[in-house]
Amino acid sequence: DAGVIQSPRHEVTEMGQEVTLRCKPISGHDYLFWYRQTMMRGLELLIYFNNNVPIDDSGMPEDRFSAKMPNASFSTLKIQPSEPRDSAVYFCASSLAQGSNQPQHFGDGTRLSIL
Amino acid sequence: AQSVTQLGSHVSVSEGALVLLRCNYSSSVPPYLFWYVQYPNQGLQLLLKYTSAATLVKGINGFEAEFKKSETSFHLTKPSAHMSDAAEYFCAVSDTGFQKLVFGTGTRLLVSP
Numbered sequence: 001d002a003g004v005i006q007s008p009r010h011e012v013t014e015m016g017q018e019v020t021l022r023c024k025p026i027s028g029h030d031y032l033f034w035y036r037q038t039m040m041r042g043l044e045l046l047i048y049f050n051n052n053v054p055i056d057d058s059g060m061p062e063d064r065f066s067a068k069m070p071n072a073s074f075s076t077l078k079i080q081p082s083e084p085r086d087s088a089v090y091f092c093a094s095s096l097a098q099g100s101n102q103p104q105h106f107g108d109g110t111r112l113s114i115l
Numbered sequence: 116a117q118s119v120t121q122l123g124s125h126v127s128v129s130e131g132a133l134v135l136l137r138c139n140y141s142s143s144v145p146p147y148l149f150w151y152v153q154y155p156n157q158g159l160q161l162l163l164k165y166t167s168a169a170t171l172v173k174g175i176n177g178f179e180a181e182f183k184k185s186e187t188s189f190h191l192t193k194p195s196a197h198m199s200d201a202a203e204y205f206c207a208v209s210d211t212g213f214q215k216l217v218f219g220t221g222t223r224l225l226v227s228p
Binding site: 004045048050091093097101102103104105106107108111 | 157
C-alpha cells in the first residue's frame, strides 16, 4: 500500500520566494497533519485537518504560512514570503478517525532550505 | 495539557546490550501513548502503542514498552541492541478523544560495535 507521499523531497530557494509543499495522504484516512522539525524546536504540529476542514491551526507560526486541503487526497502548505528561519524538514502525516488510539503515518518529509 | 518528557537526548549502547529509553508522561486522563522511530532522512514510523488493553506492549523489531501508571512512565526497551537500531526515538501522548499527538524531544540511540 502506498504511504503518505510528499513532494518535493528537497527544496532550496531564496528568501522572499513563495514555497509550496505538497502532501497526498493514505487513501481512506480522515485526518491530515503538518509538522515542522528543527534541531532547536524539535517536532512541532503546525495544523491539522479532519475531513478536509482545518481543526487546529494554532501551531502555524505566522500569517506567512497557510495550508489548504481542497479534497481528501491532497493538501498544500504554503509559505509566502519565505525567510531563512523557515528552513526545516516539513512532515505530513495522516490517520484514521476511529478514536485517538489510531497512529499517525508519516511521509518522508520535505527538506526546505531558504537562502 | 498533556506532555511527555524523554530523559536523555542521547543514549549510547554496545551491540548486544540492553536498550532502555525513558519516557514519562503527564496526563489528566488515561492516555494513549506511542513510540515512534526516525531513521536518517525518513519520516517517523510507529514502533508500538499503548491503548489500555495491556500494560506490556510489544512492537516491531523486538522493542517493547511497559505502561506504569504509578510512575507515569512508558519506557522503551529491547534486550539486545543491533547496529540497525541506531536512530532517533520519539515518545508521544494523545488525549482520549483527540487525534492530536504531543511528541517528546526525542532520544538519539547510538550503537557501537
